[in-house]
Amino acid sequence: MSKTLEFYFDFGSPAACLAWTQVPALVRETGATLQMRPFLLGGVFQGTGNQSPMAVPAKGAYVMKDLQRFARRYGVPLQSNPHFPINTLLLMRGAVGLQMREPERLVPYGDAVYRAIWADARNLNDPAEVGAVLAAAGFDPQALLALAADPEVKDRLKTVTQEAVARGVFGAPTFFVGDEMFWGQDRLDFVREALA
Amino acid sequence: MSKTLEFYFDFGSPAACLAWTQVPALVRETGATLQMRPFLLGGVFQGTGNQSPMAVPAKGAYVMKDLQRFARRYGVPLQSNPHFPINTLLLMRGAVGLQMREPERLVPYGDAVYRAIWADARNLNDPAEVGAVLAAAGFDPQALLALAADPEVKDRLKTVTQEAVARGVFGAPTFFVGDEMFWGQDRLDFVREALA
Numbered sequence: 001m002s003k004t005l006e007f008y009f010d011f012g013s014p015a016a017c018l019a020w021t022q023v024p025a026l027v028r029e030t031g032a033t034l035q036m037r038p039f040l041l042g043g044v045f046q047g048t049g050n051q052s053p054m055a056v057p058a059k060g061a062y063v064m065k066d067l068q069r070f071a072r073r074y075g076v077p078l079q080s081n082p083h084f085p086i087n088t089l090l091l092m093r094g095a096v097g098l099q100m101r102e103p104e105r106l107v108p109y110g111d112a113v114y115r116a117i118w119a120d121a122r123n124l125n126d127p128a129e130v131g132a133v134l135a136a137a138g139f140d141p142q143a144l145l146a147l148a149a150d151p152e153v154k155d156r157l158k159t160v161t162q163e164a165v166a167r168g169v170f171g172a173p174t175f176f177v178g179d180e181m182f183w184g185q186d187r188l189d190f191v192r193e194a195l196a
Numbered sequence: 197m198s199k200t201l202e203f204y205f206d207f208g209s210p211a212a213c214l215a216w217t218q219v220p221a222l223v224r225e226t227g228a229t230l231q232m233r234p235f236l237l238g239g240v241f242q243g244t245g246n247q248s249p250m251a252v253p254a255k256g257a258y259v260m261k262d263l264q265r266f267a268r269r270y271g272v273p274l275q276s277n278p279h280f281p282i283n284t285l286l287l288m289r290g291a292v293g294l295q296m297r298e299p300e301r302l303v304p305y306g307d308a309v310y311r312a313i314w315a316d317a318r319n320l321n322d323p324a325e326v327g328a329v330l331a332a333a334g335f336d337p338q339a340l341l342a343l344a345a346d347p348e349v350k351d352r353l354k355t356v357t358q359e360a361v362a363r364g365v366f367g368a369p370t371f372f373v374g375d376e377m378f379w380g381q382d383r384l385d386f387v388r389e390a391l392a
Contacts, residue, residue: 048254056246058366062379069386170254183258186382190265 003195005032006176008164010041011095011110012088014067014078016173017118019185020110021076026188030195032177036106038095039161040088041172047165054084070185077119086117086124090148096157097147105139112137199391201228202372204360206237207291207306208284210263210274212369213314215381216306217272222384226391228373232302234291235357236284237368243361250280266381273315282313282320286344292353293343301335308333 007023009016027034045051054060064080071078091113098106116122116133123129131141147153164174168181175182177194203219205212223230241247250256260276267274287309294302312318312329319325327337343349360370364377371378373390 048252050252050255056244056366058244058361058364059246061364062366062377065377066379066383165254168254168257170252170258181258181261183262187262 002031002033003177004035005030005191005195006035006037008037008039008169008172008174008176009110010039010088010172011091011113011117011124012041012084012086013172014064014081014118015185016041017114018067018070018074018076018078019173019175019188020114022074022185022188026192026195030192032195036095036099037160037164038092038099038106038157039164039169039172040092040157042088043158043161044165044169044171047162048170050170052085067185077115079119079121081117081121083121083123083125088124090145091124091130093148093153093157094144096160097144097150097153100153100156101147108137109134109139112139198227198229199373200231201226201387201391202231202233204233204235204365204368204370204372205306206235206284206368207287207309207313207320208237208280208282209368210260210277210314211381212237213310214263214266214270214272214274215369215371215384216310218270218381218384222388222391226388228391232291232295233356233360234288234295234302234353235360235365235368236288236353238284239354239357240361240365240367243358244366246366248281263381273311275315275317277313277317279317279319279321284320286341287320287326289344289349289353290340292356293340293346293349296349296352297343304333305330305335308335 005023005027007019009020011017023034026032053063068078095106095109098109112133113124117124122133124133134141134144167176171183173185175187175191177191180194182191182194201219201223203215205216219230222228249259264274291302291305294305308329309320313320318329320329330337330340363372367379369381371383371387373387376390378387378390
């Protein structure tokens with residue numbers, strides 16, 4: 001029987017971005033069923049008392065170097081974003097909305113948003129930039145904005161985030177295989193073992 | 197030419213304990229020269245604003261599970277210590293003192309202290325327990341206490357800790373290969389690559 005991999009991600013996390021690039025092959029190779037869990041990392045930080053590694057200057061400086069080592073290993077682009085932190089509330093609502101209404105478009109949407117932030121260093125705090133990125137990826141920015149304003153979508157993002165905190169999640173990316181939780185793109189080897 | 201591996205450790209860190217068990221083979225296999233850097237993690241936290249993962253309850257609960265996954269992978273014992281946090285000031289002074297005066301005894305000392313804290317869950321906040329652990333490992337507790345009170349030893353521990361902060365260290369274990377810094381026992385594969 002196929003196991004289920006739950007993948008909690010927020011576009012503001014460069015580590016979740018790296019995981020996003022690796023999860024498709026992992027799912028393909030293990031035959032797992034992927035359950036995407038777009039959530040709001042800021043809400044998780046509020047709910048747990050955790051904070052971004054960037055809040056400690058020495059740690060922040062190191063973490064991007066560390067992630068770039070993994071990016072080289074994976075063969076994917078990654079760079080610091082000078083506009084960090086990005087307020088991802090609308091972007092994550094967009095992800096949740098697509099998952100609810102047009103699930104087949106979630107992956108192309110996530111690809112476009114992650115690439116814009118963590119490969120192209122675009123300023124997605126600027127609504128005009130968000131619009132340009134989404135339009136270039138074949139999305140209608142106005143339709144996505146309307147989706148992000150849908151109360152069901154807003155509630156769903158809140159619920160997923162609160163459920164994450166209740167399950168012990170404190171950062172991103174986080175994976176579950178059954179009740180087993182794994183934090184970090186650097187735990188994909190353990191996730192793979194759990195899915196085997 | 198042999199590369200040098202610098203290894204910053206504090207006995208209070210279970211992650212550093214795991215690294216301690218893996219470094220000897222890594223050094224042997226890569227032909228690296230090992231430079232032990234006993235330091236005071238509490239001083240690093242003060243100097244950087246970083247804090248123990250245990251300070252965030254959800255993270256603390258996860259981190260020990262995560263380390264136990266690695267312990268199983270390595271085939272070494274590891275368990276939570278109910279007396280955590282252990283004040284390691286005297287223990288680290290002992291390590292520095294041995295490194296300065298009887299360097300060949302640093303490894304057996306570290307083996308005994310790490311095992312007592314992270315395999316046997318002994319209460320090394322209790323001086324009587326420390327004495328018993330050290331005596332069982334063939335050390336004279338009174339001589340070690342005198343060593344830990346030596347001003348040169350105390351200064352050296354301070355200096356190493358301050359140098360670590362100045363080099364960008366914010367946690368334990370931390371490794372350097374030349375100017376390249378690696379944080380965490382889970383980065384030993386990158387350390388290995390850097391030493392190759």
